[in-house]
Each structure stands twice: as C-alpha cells, then as structure tokens.
Amino acid sequence: MTMSNQFNYINNQLHAEDVSLSDIAAVHETPCYVYSRAALTEGFREFSDALQGREHLICYAVKANANLAILNVFARLGAGFDIVSGGELQRVLAAGGDARKVVFSGVGKTRAEMRLALDAGILCFNVESAAELDRLNEVAGSMGKIAAISLRVNPDVDAKTHPYISTGLKQNKFGVAYTEAVALYRKASGLKNLRITGMDCHIGSQLTETSPFIAAIEKILLLVDELASEGIALEHLDLGGGLGICYDDETPPAIGEYIAALLGALQGRTQKLILEPGRVLVGNAGVLLTRVEYIKPGEEKNFAIVDAAMNDLMRPALYDAYHGILPVVREAHAVQSYEVVGPICETGDFIGHARELAIAPHSLLAVMSAGAYGMSMSSNYNTRPRAAEVMVDGTAVHLVRERETVPQLFSGEKTLA
Ligand SMILES: Cc1ncc(COP(=O)(O)O)c(C=O)c1O
Numbered sequence: 001m002t003m004s005n006q007f008n009y010i011n012n013q014l015h016a017e018d019v020s021l022s023d024i025a026a027v028h029e030t031p032c033y034v035y036s037r038a039a040l041t042e043g044f045r046e047f048s049d050a051l052q053g054r055e056h057l058i059c060y061a062v063k064a065n066a067n068l069a070i071l072n073v074f075a076r077l078g079a080g081f082d083i084v085s086g087g088e089l090q091r092v093l094a095a096g097g098d099a100r101k102v103v104f105s106g107v108g109k110t111r112a113e114m115r116l117a118l119d120a121g122i123l124c125f126n127v128e129s130a131a132e133l134d135r136l137n138e139v140a141g142s143m144g145k146i147a148a149i150s151l152r153v154n155p156d157v158d159a160k161t162h163p164y165i166s167t168g169l170k171q172n173k174f175g176v177a178y179t180e181a182v183a184l185y186r187k188a189s190g191l192k193n194l195r196i197t198g199m200d201c202h203i204g205s206q207l208t209e210t211s212p213f214i215a216a217i218e219k220i221l222l223l224v225d226e227l228a229s230e231g232i233a234l235e236h237l238d239l240g241g242g243l244g245i246c247y248d249d250e251t252p253p254a255i256g257e258y259i260a261a262l263l264g265a266l267q268g269r270t271q272k273l274i275l276e277p278g279r280v281l282v283g284n285a286g287v288l289l290t291r292v293e294y295i296k297p298g299e300e301k302n303f304a305i306v307d308a309a310m311n312d313l314m315r316p317a318l319y320d321a322y323h324g325i326l327p328v329v330r331e332a333h334a335v336q337s338y339e340v341v342g343p344i345c346e347t348g349d350f351i352g353h354a355r356e357l358a359i360a361p362h363s364l365l366a367v368m369s370a371g372a373y374g375m376s377m378s379s380n381y382n383t384r385p386r387a388a389e390v391m392v393d394g395t396a397v398h399l400v401r402e403r404e405t406v407p408q409l410f411s412g413e414k415t416l417a
Pocket residue numbers: 061064082105106202204205206240241242243276277278279280
C-alpha cells in the first residue's frame with residue numbers, strides 16, 4: 001500500500017494534512033469519507049507538469065468521484081471532464097466546470113442526454129457505435145447544431161487488469177470494432193450534422209504497466225494515418241484514463257513515467273492530447289473512516305464488525321479488491337488477525353480479510369485508497385444512509401456532503417392509496 005504523503009501519523013494519530021482523523025470522526029461521525037485537497041492538487045499538477053510543452057487537456061473521469069467539491073478543485077486547476085451521463089454533466093456545470101472542456105463517453109447515450117450536452121456546448125462526443133452516430137446526427141440536426149465527434153476505437157488490446165474493468169478487448173461492449181473504425185469515420189464524414197475532431201481509446205482501469213497503453217497507441221496511429229490518407233484529418237487524440245495505483249503491492253508507473261511513455265509513442269504527432277484519468281487523481285487522496293462496533297471472536301476467525309459496509313465501499317465485494325486498513329490511533333491492544341466486515345446481511349460484505357490489527361470496540365479505522373470508486377459506487381442497500389464526505393485543506397475541514405438521513409431515502413416513495 002502506498003499512502004499519499006498527505007495522510008501521515010503524527011504522535012501516533014493518523015492525520016489528513018494537518019487534521020487528525022479522530023477529530024474529524026468526533027465532529028462528523030462515521031462512516032465518513034475524508035479527502036485531501038493537497039493530494040488532489042498534487043496529482044493533477046503531476047499530470048500538467050509532465051505534459052508541459054504539449055497541447056493537452058486533462059479530462060478528469062467524473063465517475064471515479066463525482067462530489068462537487070472534488071470537481072470544483074479540478075475545475076480551478078484548469079481540468080476538463082470526461083462524463084458518461086447527463087447527470088455527470090449537470091454535476092460538472094454545478095461545480096463550476098467548463099462545458100467546452102467536456103468529453104462525453106459511454107455506450108448508451110440517450111437522446112435527452114445528447115440534447116443536454118449539445119445545449120451546454122461540450123467539446124466532443126466519444127461515439128461508441130454506428131447506431132449512435134446516426135442518432136447523434138439526427139438529434140444535432142433537429143437542434144440546428146453540429147456535434148463534434150471522435151470515435152472510441154476498441155483496439156483489442158489486453159489491459160492485463162481485472163476482467164470486470166477491462167474495456168479494450170473485442171469481447172467487451174465498449175467502442176467500435178478496430179476493423180470497422182475507418183469505414184465508420186467515412187460514414188461520419190458524410191453525416192452533415194457531425195464534425196469529426198478526434199479519435200478516442202480507453203482500454204481499461206487499474207493498469208499497472210505501460211505496455212498495453214503503448215500497444216493501443218500503436219494500433220490507433222495506424223488508423224489515424226489511414227484516415228489522413230483519405231483526407232480525414234484529426235485535431236485531437238484522446239487516450240482515455242486507466243493508470244493504476246498501489247492498493248497492496250502493485251507497482252504502477254508514476255504519472256511522469258506514464259506520460260513520458262505515451263509521449264514517446266506519439267513522437268512526431270502534433271494532435272492535441274486528451275487524457276481521462278480518474279483513479280490515479282483521486283484514489284489515494286481519500287480514505288473511508290469507520291468505527292469498530294463489535295469485536296466478535298469466532299470459532300475459526302475473529303470478526304471486527306465496523307460501521308462501514310459494502311454499500312459504502314463495494315470494491316472488495318465486487319472485485320475482491322484489496323484496501324489497506326490502518327488504525328487511526330496506534331493503541332496498545334493485542335494484535336490479532338481480523339475479518340473486517342460490515343453490518344450488511346451478505347457474506348460478501350467485507351472490507352478486508354485477515355488483517356493484523358491492534359483494536360478494541362470503538363477503535364477508529366481508516367480504509368485507505370478509497371477516494372476512487374468509493375462514494376461514487378455507494379448505495380442505500382439495507383436502507384443505510386450514505387456516508388458524509390469531508391475535504392481537508394491544511395487545517396480546515398469542510399463538510400462537502402452531508403450524511404444522508406433515513407427520511408431522505410424514502411421521500412420519493414408512496415404507500416398505496
Ligand atoms: C471512458 C473512460 N474514461 C476514463 C475512465 C477512467 O478510468 P480510470 O479511473 O481507470 O483512470 C474510465 C473508467 O475506466 C472510462 O470508462
């Protein structure tokens with residue numbers, strides 16, 4: 001596990017920047033997501049520094065963490081956004097993001113979502129099928145607008161990641177088939193309400209090597225050249241997101257190393273470079289704070305039953321994903337091995353297996369690397385209100401999302417008359 005340097009022990013107390021997580025729990029209670037503004041900013045700056053001198057746009061992938069405060073931090077740093085729904089577009093706009101820096105990915109864009117995005121004036125639609133090209137052409141025409149498009153090409157490259165988050169193989173639902181891409185560009189060039197601006201490719205998430213990215217670029221560039229020879233020139237290349245982080249013992253390339261590899265493969269190419277990083281910008285900038293409710297010694301295993309559950313962080317249940325779990329206060333209890341589990345009625349409701357921890361009832365734990373695909377994938381299963389979210393900025397603690405209340409959860413429901 002690699003911790004952001006914004007989460008540190010000071011006097012045996014885990015801190016986010018200058019604030020102890022115990023103090024945050026005392027005020028905001030648990031479960032609670034805690035983000036570090038400095039960690040978010042550092043990650044973004046690593047990207048922009050590495051890309052200096054190259055025309056580029058960093059479109060943060062909103063799905064990784066869509067809290068308005070996080071979007072606002074990135075918007076202030078000049079980020080664009082990669083969205084996959086009309087809802088994400090509305091969040092970006094509400095957070096002060098610039099629609100002209102938005103790219104819209106996703107295999108199932110509805111007409112209403114297309115209209116919303118055309119009205120807002122987004123930068124580009126990443127079109128994922130022939131049928132979507134026709135629909136977008138029709139919707140744009142009905143509004144008297146021209147839609148800027150790139151085709152998301154599926155390069156059929158193995159991202160060597162968890163099969164559920166691999167997107168660039170031909171058996172995956174994403175993008176247009178590599179072998180059909182040129183024909184579809186020809187088709188798009190004949191549709192009068194579309195304007196071809198780029199090519200897009202995103203092969204998967206939590207990649208820990210650069211080689212799949214490079215293999216995808218090499219394949220994409222062959223298509224770019226073929227299109228150029230037919231007089232279809234592209235203004236930008238969007239290489240998606242996908243750079244992984246260290247949750248356990250993975251050794252992903254650093255941001256600078258990843259960018260250097262991409263730029264190496266793009267030598268001699270002058271198109272503007274768009275990237276869509278999600279996890280690598282927010283993953284290690286956030287933790288999930290939770291409290292031990294009960295210690296339950298079992299016949300085979302000891303259970304630490306905590307107040308966070310799979311509805312708060314579903315990655316362990318969904319992907320068997322590993323998240324580091326650290327005591328918020330280093331206390332003098334006996335170290336034991338625990339199954340760290342939530343209160344939900346599912347055997348798959350676990351946060352971590354066999355963790356060596358010195359804890360007692362009421363101890364606080366920090367589930368690490370929880371800033372990406374944590375809150376954004378949370379649910380209300382078991383009628384559990386979603387957690388509060390706070391952002392630390394130096395010594396300041398901002399509540400950036402209130403804890404949900406139970407009445408909010410059923411406010412839209414009705415009993416029969
Ligand atoms: C189209 C697209 N772009 C960007 C991302 C962001 O990916 P990551 O969080 O792995 O950087 C995703 C998610 O995998 C995606 O589907």
